[in-house]
Amino acid sequence: MSQQFLKLIQRGATAEIADAVAADPSLLSWRDPQGVSALTWSIYSGQLLVRDYLLAEKSRIGELLDIFEASAVGDALTLRQILNETPQAAHDLSGDGWTPLHLAAAFGAPEAVRVLLENGAQVDAVSKNPQTNQPLHAALALGRNPETIELLLAAGANPNARQTGGFTPIFSAAAANRRDLAEILIANGADAAIQNDFGQSAAGFARERNHPELADWLESLKSS
Numbered sequence: 001m002s003q004q005f006l007k008l009i010q011r012g013a014t015a016e017i018a019d020a021v022a023a024d025p026s027l028l029s030w031r032d033p034q035g036v037s038a039l040t041w042s043i044y045s046g047q048l049l050v051r052d053y054l055l056a057e058k059s060r061i062g063e064l065l066d067i068f069e070a071s072a073v074g075d076a077l078t079l080r081q082i083l084n085e086t087p088q089a090a091h092d093l094s095g096d097g098w099t100p101l102h103l104a105a106a107f108g109a110p111e112a113v114r115v116l117l118e119n120g121a122q123v124d125a126v127s128k129n130p131q132t133n134q135p136l137h138a139a140l141a142l143g144r145n146p147e148t149i150e151l152l153l154a155a156g157a158n159p160n161a162r163q164t165g166g167f168t169p170i171f172s173a174a175a176a177n178r179r180d181l182a183e184i185l186i187a188n189g190a191d192a193a194i195q196n197d198f199g200q201s202a203a204g205f206a207r208e209r210n211h212p213e214l215a216d217w218l219e220s221l222k223s224s
Helices: 002-011 014-023 025-029 038-044 048-060 067-073 076-085 087-091 100-107 110-118 135-143 146-154 169-175 179-187 202-208 212-223
Strands: none
Touching: 002 014, 002 038, 014 025, 014 048, 025 038, 025 048, 038 048, 038 067, 067 076, 067 100, 067 110, 076 087, 076 110, 087 100, 100 110, 100 135, 100 146, 110 146, 135 146, 135 169, 146 179, 169 179, 169 202, 169 212, 179 212, 202 212
């Protein structure tokens, strides 16, 4: 049933998931072999209706979120409760190699990011998975919330940190055609001229993805 349940989550089959949970309530606590929960998988899959259903059902039966789930859904209140009881949890790693701050930056809300930072979460923590990235990379690649990005930079995140492939955060802003985010990075010391391991600059990355105006602006920074 476990793999079938995961496929239902990935497909966003909310009605079938509800039927499965009604028949077997233990599925609300299901985790994959790495320990990633059904709720977290719904967030990874972008299935917001499934996420909301699972959250409601877990709340109904009184099942508490763990720190990774709370980070990914942006539940600042639960994060405070967890960290008050277990401060070290701010440094935990999920089964698939993410810190709570990575997940909050990628999927959660700025307030969750703030709570984690106030409780000692490492802004320069590197994920233990193939991405080998930092929370700022996660924020630029997925969440793209300007307030989150400002919080991470204010806490000391390196705007030129490299992840796998030599990509710095500004590459994600370029790929998403988000000049506003690129401007935040530049204002905080990002170097748009840095090339990745494939010899591409952020401007080239933007142009390759048919964002010529952003590419032109990024190129103009070299001569300014």
